[in-house]
Amino acid sequence: MTKSKAYIGFITPGFILYTVFMIVPLGFAIYYSFFSWSGMGAMDFIGFDNFKRIFFEPRMSGIFRNALGNNFRYMAIAIFVFIPIQVGMAYLIHLKVHGHNFFRLMIFLPYVISPSIVGFFTLLVFDPNIGMLNTLFLTLGWTNLVSAWFGSPDIAFFLLVGVIGWNGLGVGMVIILANMKNIPEDVVEASIIDGATVWQRFWRVELPFLQPSIINVVVLSSIFALTQFDIPFIVGGLNGGIDGKLDFLNLMFFRYTFGDAYFGETALGFGAAISVVVFSIIFMIALVQKLVFNRLFNR
Amino acid sequence: MYKRRQGFGSWIAVIVLTLYCLIAVVLIGNMIISSFKTKQDLLFNTFGFPAKISLENYRQIFVTDSLYKNFFNSVILTMLSIASLVFISSMSAYGLSRYRFKGRQALEMYFLLGLMFPIQIAILPLFIIMRSLNLTNTFLGMILLYTANMSFSLFIFSQFFKELPDALHESAIIDGASELTIFWKIMMPISKPVIFTVMTVSFVQIWNDFYLPLVFLAKRSLHTLTLAIYQYLANFLAYWNFVFAAATFALIPVIIVFLVFSDQIISGLAAGSIKE
Numbered sequence: 342m343t344k345s346k347a348y349i350g351f352i353t354p355g356f357i358l359y360t361v362f363m364i365v366p367l368g369f370a371i372y373y374s375f376f377s378w379s380g381m382g383a384m385d386f387i388g389f390d391n392f393k394r395i396f397f398e399p400r401m402s403g404i405f406r407n408a409l410g411n412n413f414r415y416m417a418i419a420i421f422v423f424i425p426i427q428v429g430m431a432y433l434i435h436l437k438v439h440g441h442n443f444f445r446l447m448i449f450l451p452y453v454i455s456p457s458i459v460g461f462f463t464l465l466v467f468d469p470n471i472g473m474l475n476t477l478f479l480t481l482g483w484t485n486l487v488s489a490w491f492g493s494p495d496i497a498f499f500l501l502v503g504v505i506g507w508n509g510l511g512v513g514m515v516i517i518l519a520n521m522k523n524i525p526e527d528v529v530e531a532s533i534i535d536g537a538t539v540w541q542r543f544w545r546v547e548l549p550f551l552q553p554s555i556i557n558v559v560v561l562s563s564i565f566a567l568t569q570f571d572i573p574f575i576v577g578g579l580n581g582g583i584d585g586k587l588d589f590l591n592l593m594f595f596r597y598t599f600g601d602a603y604f605g606e607t608a609l610g611f612g613a614a615i616s617v618v619v620f621s622i623i624f625m626i627a628l629v630q631k632l633v634f635n636r637l638f639n640r
Numbered sequence: 641m642y643k644r645r646q647g648f649g650s651w652i653a654v655i656v657l658t659l660y661c662l663i664a665v666v667l668i669g670n671m672i673i674s675s676f677k678t679k680q681d682l683l684f685n686t687f688g689f690p691a692k693i694s695l696e697n698y699r700q701i702f703v704t705d706s707l708y709k710n711f712f713n714s715v716i717l718t719m720l721s722i723a724s725l726v727f728i729s730s731m732s733a734y735g736l737s738r739y740r741f742k743g744r745q746a747l748e749m750y751f752l753l754g755l756m757f758p759i760q761i762a763i764l765p766l767f768i769i770m771r772s773l774n775l776t777n778t779f780l781g782m783i784l785l786y787t788a789n790m791s792f793s794l795f796i797f798s799q800f801f802k803e804l805p806d807a808l809h810e811s812a813i814i815d816g817a818s819e820l821t822i823f824w825k826i827m828m829p830i831s832k833p834v835i836f837t838v839m840t841v842s843f844v845q846i847w848n849d850f851y852l853p854l855v856f857l858a859k860r861s862l863h864t865l866t867l868a869i870y871q872y873l874a875n876f877l878a879y880w881n882f883v884f885a886a887a888t889f890a891l892i893p894v895i896i897v898f899l900v901f902s903d904q905i906i907s908g909l910a911a912g913s914i915k916e
Contacts, residue, residue, distance in 0.1 A: 347819035351735030352747070355728045355790060362766060362788035363754050369765035380768070433653050440654065446902055447661035453898045453905075455848035457869035458887045462667045464876060471880075473670075476686060507663065512909055519910035568758050571850045575870060591760065598764050599855065612764050620761050627756060 367620070373613035380609040391614035408588045411498065416566035418502050420559055427510055427558065428551070431518040432543065449511030459508050460575030467491055467500060491576065497586040505572050513558040520554030556634055560627065567623050590619050675884035682881050697885035707886055710868040717779050717864060718846045721786035722839050729790040730831065733797030734823055738809065754791030760851050767855060777859045786846055793838045796911060800834040837908035840901045847894060865890045
């Protein structure tokens with residue numbers, strides 16, 4: 342490293358842009374959350390009223406708890422279902438099963454498909470009238486399998502989670518796969534010589550080496566889970582789908598902040614309060630995860 | 641490396657993975673095939689091959705709906721944003737990782753905060769800031785946003801710059817090169833592989849981005865391809881034969897870029913996420 346003042350020149354442009362468009366807005370969100378403000382005209386300072394409304398007003402707190410619950414449910418599925426699947430897929434590719442290069446490419450492929458097109462595919466598969474599944478079941482005569490899919494409150498959420506998972510699983514998988522390449526070969530070979538089965542080798546020898554990437558995927562998936570917007574919005578619409586089953590915090594935020602055309606009001610102060618709640622939750626989850634990981638792995 | 645395992649279990653795994661991958665093949669294949677069907681054909685023969693190949697849907701989306709304008713919007717916006725992002729984030733990363741100064745580590749942490757808080761989360765104040773700067777409904781505003789959202793690229797560049805030997809810089813100084821010349825003439829050329837990684841990863845992210853254009857590009861003439869496809873979807877029942885053609889047209893460039901540069905995209909995303 343060099344000692345020279347030149348770094349100031351290199352860093353300043355990026356620093357200004359990053360500060361103005363990334364950091365300042367975070368600060369302003371906190372400031373606005375204490376006001377009642379439609380975005381134009383007068384701003385009335387109302388203290389914690391926006392937050393009280395989110396947490397305690399009967400109707401609003403119901404909407405909030407439902408959306409937050411969906412975010413958490415999605416996060417739990419991402420951590421306890423998707424990550425094992427991602428590890429499993431990565432491991433098969435790592436073991437070089439037949440066609441492993443093709444699988445790596447194809448599992449990752451959905452990630453490059455834009456959310457609008459993912460929404461279109463969802464419609465094609467699950468639409469009750471023209472969708473592939475119902476058409477298939479009717480053709481085969483399996484009429485008891487015909488379903489309203491996203492129109493059915495019992496399964497809509499899980500279908501959505503499946504669609505989001507299909508779209509994004511590949512990212513976590515390649516992160517874990519890259520980590521597998523760093524497992525020292527001599528350790529693995531020693532375990533093979535000692536007669537470890539594939540299962541033992543995976544659980545006892547290889548899995549511990551994957552700790553850094555799995556922790557990373559847990560953290561990334563959690564942030565992703567708490568900031569869900571695109572696919573729920575495109576598939577379920579602004580109101581959060583049937584019975585609010587597809588509602589998420591960011592959707593709720595968007596509805597009350599920019600949804601003027603639909604609800605006849607823009608409540609920017611209230612919207613700001615929702616976003617402050619969202620990033621406080623992200624912050625707390627990140628903190629809790631860090632503490633848990635430190636405790637678990639004595640880091 | 642390991643012996644290739646071909647036991648019974650591995651065949652089951654291969655079959656399961658194949659079925660999983662078939663989802664994408666069927667969906668994309670069906671979309672392309674259906675894009676050549678007339679509305680009548682689509683109605684009665686939803687999932688088969690077209691009775692007669694028709695280019696009517698494509699004529700409609702290009703000539704009547706001018707979807708190529710949205711395509712050019714996406715191309716211009718993505719290219720300029722990537723150029724600006726690579727330029728600014730590499731400079732900042734270089735300043736942060738090649739110079740010694742007080743508060744360097746704190747500043748680096750500051751720049752990486754964006755990995756934890758995605759730009760969407762403060763969209764509202766961002767909207768107010770953009771509006772007061774007259775940057776809503778402008779490509780300039782979008783380019784600035786995509787550039788400001790630089791934590792990931794900055795991280796990738798920093799990892800690379802930190803590995804470079806000090807001698808590179810010292811010998812150039814002795815030769816009388818200025819700091820800017822060193823960056824531009826020595827550092828940038830050897831960073832080509834990293835630049836490329838950042839470019840391909842940001843291409844996928846910016847090209848497909850839905851949220852920022854939705855909020856900041858309300859004006860129809862500025863809509864990106866992703867937004868245009870969303871508009872078709874919103875009126876799905878009226879236009880469903882066109883959606884196939886429009887989605888095919890939007891997806892093909894990304895698939896091509898992905899197939900050609902899959903190694904860079906995949907290793908880039910993985911590299912940016914493994915921190916010690």
